[in-house]
Amino acid sequence: MQSHKINIVIVDDHPIVIEGLKMMLKNQSFFNISESFTSASEITQYVKSNIVDIILLDITLPDANGIELCKDIKKISPDTSVIMFSNRSERSIIMQCIQNGASGYLLKNTSIEELIECIKGALSGNIVFCNETKQIISKPSQSELSLPRLTKREKQILKLVAQGKTSSMIAEELFLSPLTVDTHRKNLLQKFQAKNSTELITIALQQNMIEE
Numbered sequence: 378m379q380s381h382k383i384n385i386v387i388v389d390d391h392p393i394v395i396e397g398l399k400m401m402l403k404n405q406s407f408f409n410i411s412e413s414f415t416s417a418s419e420i421t422q423y424v425k426s427n428i429v430d431i432i433l434l435d436i437t438l439p440d441a442n443g444i445e446l447c448k449d450i451k452k453i454s455p456d457t458s459v460i461m462f463s464n465r466s467e468r469s470i471i472m473q474c475i476q477n478g479a480s481g482y483l484l485k486n487t488s489i490e491e492l493i494e495c496i497k498g499a500l501s502g503n504i505v506f507c508n509e510t511k512q513i514i515s516k517p518s519q520s521e522l523s524l525p526r527l528t529k530r531e532k533q534i535l536k537l538v539a540q541g542k543t544s545s546m547i548a549e550e551l552f553l554s555p556l557t558v559d560t561h562r563k564n565l566l567q568k569f570q571a572k573n574s575t576e577l578i579t580i581a582l583q584q585n586m587i588e589e
Contacts, residue, residue, distance in 0.1 A: 382409040383500065384428060388420045388443075389413075389435040389462070394485070398433060398462075401489045408496070417441030417449075424454040431496055434479075436463040436470070444474055451478035458499040462487075468513050471506075475579050481505030502541025504578060515585040524584055525568035532586075534561045539578045539587045 385408055387395050395413045402408050411429070414420045417440050420432065432450060436443035447459045458480040461471075471482045480499040483492065487507040495505035506514065527535065530551075537547045544558040551558070562574070571577035581587050 383407055383430045383496070384409050384411040385431045385433065385496070386411055386420065386423065386429050387413040387433045388415070388417075388438070389433075390415050390438050391435075394435070401492065405493060415439070417443075417446045420446070421449060421453065424450055424457060429454060429457045431499060432457055432459045433462045433483075434459050436461060436465050436474075444470065444477055447474060447479050448477040460495060460499055460505065466509070466513055468516065471510060471514055472579060472583055475504060475582070476576070478575075479504075482510050483507045484509050504539065504582065514583060524586065527565075527568070527586070531561055531565055531568075534558060535565055535577075535581055536587055538562065538565070538574055539581065 385402065387398050387410065389395050389398075392415065395415075399410050399413070402410060411427070412423060414423065415438070417438050420434075423429070424432075434443050434447060434450075438446065443461065443463070447461065450457060450459055459478065460481040460483060461474045461479050462483050462485060464485050466484060474482055481495055481504055483495055483505075484507055486509070487495075491507045495507065498505040533551060534547055537550065542550070544555045544562065547553070548555040548558045566572070566574075566577055569577050569580045571580055578587070
């Protein structure tokens with residue numbers, strides 16, 4: 378956890394949701410609700426000139442789709458973690474948000490304890506979900522390919538990749554050479570038919586192949 382206060386921005390078209398989140402988080406001394414907005418145009422302008430650690434972002438906004446807005450925000454401010462916060466529970470929407478750069482997906486019935494843990498997890502570079510969202514994405518869709526067979530080492534590396542660790546960090550942790558780690562990563566991309574690490578993690582999460 379970072380030593381400075383974590384700047385959080387809430388974006389939701391319902392002021393009552395914003396106030397509820399502020400109430401839930403106000404007792405966390407390391408969180409700072411720096412701003413709240415009800416439209417896409419406001420948040421895109423804000424992140425251009427302000428440091429934001431976490432954005433809690435609704436999907437339904439009056440002037441934009443939050444799924445596409447997430448992608449726009451990540452282009453403007455790649456270091457900002459965007460956590461989707463929505464009532465939409467369709468599996469396809471959840472996965473699309475992750476593909477667009479979201480650091481997690483929470484439903485609006487998430488408990489305060491889950492919310493805080495997910496914010497901490499996103500700050501550590503993890504992709505986070507509330508328990509209900511985990512259950513939704515763990516159910517395989519009919520269109521999915523058969524699960525790839527992974528070695529024990531590949532499973533270890535896949536888990537560490539999902540935690541946002543670089544090849545050099547993984548190499549140090551597993552006592553391997555960075556070249557060996559890169560080879561395993563390339564094999565994982567091929568097995569999952571993924572173009573990059575983000576897509577790899579998305580597919581692996583979708584197929585429930587990343588261990589806790």
